[in-house]
Amino acid sequence: MENWDIFATVVEQASLNKASHVLNLSQPALSRKIMKLEEELNVELFSRKGKRLELTRVGQICYEHALELRHLERKFQLAIQEFKASGKQTSITIGASLTTLQATLPDLITIYLEDHPLTEIKALTGKTHEIVTMVKEKKVDIGLVASGINSSGLRCEPLFHDHLCLVLPLGHPYIDRSSLTVDDLNDLPMILFSKGTWYRILTDELFHRFSILPNVQMEIDSFEAIIRLVSTCKTATLLPKSYLRDYLIENNELTLRNLPELEQTTRTTSLIFTDAAFINPAVQPFIMKAKQYFG
Numbered sequence: 001m002e003n004w005d006i007f008a009t010v011v012e013q014a015s016l017n018k019a020s021h022v023l024n025l026s027q028p029a030l031s032r033k034i035m036k037l038e039e040e041l042n043v044e045l046f047s048r049k050g051k052r053l054e055l056t057r058v059g060q061i062c063y064e065h066a067l068e069l070r071h072l073e074r075k076f077q078l079a080i081q082e083f084k085a086s087g088k089q090t091s092i093t094i095g096a097s098l099t100t101l102q103a104t105l106p107d108l109i110t111i112y113l114e115d116h117p118l119t120e121i122k123a124l125t126g127k128t129h130e131i132v133t134m135v136k137e138k139k140v141d142i143g144l145v146a147s148g149i150n151s152s153g154l155r156c157e158p159l160f161h162d163h164l165c166l167v168l169p170l171g172h173p174y175i176d177r178s179s180l181t182v183d184d185l186n187d188l189p190m191i192l193f194s195k196g197t198w199y200r201i202l203t204d205e206l207f208h209r210f211s212i213l214p215n216v217q218m219e220i221d222s223f224e225a226i227i228r229l230v231s232t233c234k235t236a237t238l239l240p241k242s243y244l245r246d247y248l249i250e251n252n253e254l255t256l257r258n259l260p261e262l263e264q265t266t267r268t269t270s271l272i273f274t275d276a277a278f279i280n281p282a283v284q285p286f287i288m289k290a291k292q293y294f295g
Helices: 002-013 016-023 027-041 057-086 098-103 105-115 128-136 198-209 223-233 246-251 283-294
Strands: 046-049 052-055 091-096 120-125 142-145 155-169 189-193 215-220 237-240 254-257 266-273
Touching: 002 016, 002 027, 002 052, 002 057, 016 027, 052 057, 091 098, 091 128, 098 105, 098 120, 098 142, 098 223, 105 120, 105 283, 128 142, 128 266, 142 283, 155 198, 155 223, 155 283, 189 198, 189 223, 189 237, 198 237, 198 266, 215 223, 223 237, 223 254, 246 254, 266 283
Parallel strands: 091 120, 091 142, 189 215
Antiparallel strands: 046 052, 142 266, 155 237, 155 254, 155 266
């Protein structure tokens, strides 16, 4: 590991002389370590251009490997420090709706585990009102819900706001229209979230406000299933913009259309928790990470 880190420093300094000062090693000693690494790998890592060192093609491959080793070493050291500080493995139980579990929670878990790799994370699913109950009854430490919650005994941290988008499959007649309004949703064949889900409540409120009568062909509580079926069945849907990642749009050959009325139909994704849960040494860093990430 030491020789790989030394090699990476030489690459970044582009000079044995500069690298020797950074590493506090004599230049001859530094040269011997680089030569030893080359002998072990049986490759030439650098070519000399005057006083400058330039990576060979295989040297570039080795440098990328050295960076990965650095990252793993830092992650390992953080894990050891966390273990020593806590004396035991920490855990978090998170309650989330199926759609937030699919689209928002993976990102949060990924960034959290980068700094807290020893934490055990569990997840339970449910509808928004069920998640609120789970948090209050201490069945979960944190709730991730697609709404703002104002309830006695709970703290609510808003993470981000977004709005609904009209999602259309390839070949849909609405794709070529220069402009669309909410009235175009009348009698439009659509796949929507199941009744009782937060997104269906949001959608039904929109329909009621503008007196829209859509042609609801399917009602499903899985965001991923809706995405696939829209493409397969050549129907439309309304989905929150934050969940519509570029790769989902491209892989399923979909098109997004922003209607002015839809942009006014916003919702807030929030974390909810109790004061008691906040004392959990794993919960507070998770909340801080989430707020920074969506900042």
